[in-house]
Amino acid sequence: MQHGIRRRALAVLLTVTGSAVLVACNGDKPAPAVTTTVTAPAPTVTVTATPTLAATPAPPPTPTEQAAGKPDVVLTGDPDAAGKELQRLQKTGWWNPNKIEYADDPVTALQQFDRWLGKGYIAPGGGWTPAGEAAVEAANNGGPEL
Template sequence: MTMRNPKLKAVLVTAAAGLGILATAACGKDAGDSGPPAPSLGTPPAASPSASSHSRSAAPATTAAAAPTGDRPQVKLTDDPDAAGDELVRLRKAGWFNPNKIEYADDAVIALQQFKRWLDAGYIARDGGWTPEGLAAVERANKSGTPL
């Protein structure tokens, strides 16, 4: 496997380093990554045609996100790994996506889908960790064995 996109590689390395954080968060312990609240996000930047390092016969499928609720960020889903990596980097810079506090899939496209699903459900806090509702959902998932 060759990593052509350094942003995607950074996201994957960071996600891999965050193993075990989900269990720590489910126990109610802080992972130690604290800081000031992140600024609110506006509309995600438009995807650049040169964002992909490989050519495709068709444009990547995207799902437009609904308007943000309160100060939540908009999340633009895509099936393009490079664009998904860029979106995760944008969300991480704003403080919303923190793989040191919540464990995500190693694949950028899947991690972005997880983030959006959990954000829309109200499970992700401004600091990128779990909200109380998110911790309760993690506990329910751990007890039932069903994925979150």
């Protein structure tokens, strides 16, 4: 696009320069009229969309999750399996690392989730319940660890 603009600018420059040379060479004779029309291209607008998790609907919970109201958590010591379990829980909407900070290690994060879910600290959207918020506040003020 810039190449086309440069070409047009060069054409205008050459036309104006050529007109000036003709006037200088012709002396008192009037220079022929030169009309140049330059149209600039329309500006280009680029829109970049950022994908979000909300754009993809979560799959429906399994029958066990519906009956109990909470998802079943399969604990494992394998980091790969723990990562897959956390992904599954995230799809159900219960595990949301954007709302609650978990350990970086998937095995530890899965254990944290299971412990906090069992204590009733995690809400269905993946955030803290009121009891969870109270426990966090207490832990931050010297109370028992979560």
